[in-house]
Amino acid sequence: MIVDAVSRQLRQILIGVAAIWGVQACGLPGAGVDSGGDLKLLYAPFSLQNLPPFWHYENPQPGHFASDDPASPLFWGDIDGRIALGLRPAAGPVHLGRRTNIAILGSPYLAFDWRITGAAQAGDGELVLGFRQQAVDSWTERDFGAGIPGVDHIIRIPVGVSETGITSDTGQTSSWQRDFFDLPALHRRYWPDIDPLSVKLVWIGISVPRPASDYDKGVIYLSHILLSR
Numbered sequence: 001m002i003v004d005a006v007s008r009q010l011r012q013i014l015i016g017v018a019a020i021w022g023v024q025a026c027g028l029p030g031a032g033v034d035s036g037g038d039l040k041l042l043y044a045p046f047s048l049q050n051l052p053p054f055w056h057y058e059n060p061q062p063g064h065f066a067s068d069d070p071a072s073p074l075f076w077g078d079i080d081g082r083i084a085l086g087l088r089p090a091a092g093p094v095h096l097g098r099r100t101n102i103a104i105l106g107s108p109y110l111a112f113d114w115r116i117t118g119a120a121q122a123g124d125g126e127l128v129l130g131f132r133q134q135a136v137d138s139w140t141e142r143d144f145g146a147g148i149p150g151v152d153h154i155i156r157i158p159v160g161v162s163e164t165g166i167t168s169d170t171g172q173t174s175s176w177q178r179d180f181f182d183l184p185a186l187h188r189r190y191w192p193d194i195d196p197l198s199v200k201l202v203w204i205g206i207s208v209p210r211p212a213s214d215y216d217k218g219v220i221y222l223s224h225i226l227l228s229r
Contacts, residue, residue, distance in 0.1 A: 001155055001156060001157055001158070001186075031053075031054045031098075031099050031100050031101045032100065032101040032102055033102055033106065033107045033227065033229075036228075037106065037107050037228055037229035038107070038226060038227065038228045038229075039100065039102065039107065039226070039227040039228075040224075040225070040226055041098060041204065041225040041226070042083070042084070042085050042112075042222060042223055042224060042225045043083065043223075043224060043226075044083060045076040045083055048065050048074055048075075048076075048096075049065065054098050054099040054100075054146075055096070055097070055098045055099075056096070056097055056098070056099075056146060056147050056148060057074075057094075057095075057096050058094065058095035058096070058097075058148075059093070059094055059095070064091070067086060070088070070090070070091065071091055072088060072091055073087065073088055073091035073092050073093075073094035073208060074086065074087060074088075074094060074096060075088075077221065079115065079221050079223070080176065082113075082176075082223050082224070083223060084115070084221040084222060084223040085206065085221065085222050085223070086219045086220070086221050087124075087125045087206065087208050087219065087220040087221075087222065088208075088218070088219055089120055089121075089124040089125065089208050089211065089212040089218060089220065090211060090212050090218070091208075091211070092208030092209070092210060092211045092212070093207070093208050093209055093210055093211060094207070094208050095128070095205055095206070095207045095208075096205065096206045096207075097128065097148065097203055097204060097205030097206065097207075098203070098204050098205075099146075099149055099202060099203060100200075100201050100202055100203065100204055100227075101200065101202065102200060102201045102202075102227060103197075103199070103200055104131070104183040104184050104187060104196055104199050104200065104201055105184055105196055105197060105199075106229060107227045107228060107229045108182055108183050108184050108229060109180065109181070109182060109183070109227065109228050109229065110129075110180070110181045110183055110225075110226070110227055111178060111179065111180045111181075111224070111225070111226050111228070112127065112178070112179055112222060112223075112224060112225040112226070113176050113177065113178050113222070113223045113224045113225075114159045114160060114176070114177055114178075114179065114220065114221065114222055114223075115175070115176050115177065115220075115221045116159070116160050116218070116219075116220050116221075117218065117219050117220075117221070118217040118218035118219055119217055119218040120212075120218025120219055120220050121160075121212070121218070122158065122159065122160030122161050123158035123159070123160060123161045124159070124208060124212055124218070124220060125158075125159040125160075125206070125207065125208055125220040125222070126156045126157055126158045126159055126206075126207050126209060127156070127157040127159065127204065127205065127206060127207075127225075128154065128155075128156050128157075128203070128204070128205035128206070128207050129154065129155045129156075129157070129183075129201060129203065129204060129205075130148075130149065130151035130153075130154055130201070130202050130203030130204075130205070131151060131152060131153040131154070131155070131187060131199050131200065131201055131202065132149070132150070132151050132152050132153075132199070132200050132202045133152050133194065133198050133199055133200075134198065134200050134202075148203060148205075149202050149203055151202060151203060153187070153190070153191060155186060155187075155190065156207075156209075157179070157181070159179075159220055159222065160177075160220070176223070178224075183201065184196040184199075187199055201227070204225070204227075206222060
């Protein structure tokens with residue numbers, strides 16, 4: 001995992017809850033978890049040209065959203081009967097993400113499914129998590145805007161790379177794999193002096209950080225990204 005301590009670096013790279021259970025949620029309606037403590041991403045397709053609320057696509061390429069278009073960095077596909085977002089590393093870099101409003105102790109678990117095909121490599125795609133230290137009742141008007149929010153800490157999770165190394169020599173997998181993370185434990189690992197009670201997950205991004213032109217047929221598929229308690 002790759003960690004950044006300030007939001008400035010994320011802006012440069014990209015160009016630029018309920019609260020704890022029992023406490024009433026504040027601000028950013030619809031961007032937090034549901035009554036069961038879940039927030040589901042990538043369970044159903046949506047338009048990459050006309051994004052739903054709270055989503056942001058950095059450096060979109062109009063007209064390049066088809067699975068058979070080698071210039072398409074992102075596209076939807078039906079892989080083994082499930083809806084999946086395809087990331088084509090050779091067409092990157094690109095970043096798609098969603099604002100959230102989630103206390104990490106309220107919905108502490110992150111899970112996502114992934115599959116790497118062709119010549120794509122483990123680590124070519126990543127999840128980008130943006131955290132902010134913020135009191136439950138301190139949301140302001142700027143938190144309701146579009147685009148990437150200000151964050152205090154960033155964790156990047158390379159797809160297909162475990163904490164002990166790459167999943168396989170090539171990164172390719174013949175079946176879907178699932179990764180699972182405990183967000184409070186993950187945050188404490190890098191920032192042990194910060195009380196997780198005050199930490200919110202305010203951004204979940206999907207990124208190809210750099211183009212990989214030498215293997216234009218490789219695709220990383222992501223599906224079933226879920227935050228839960």
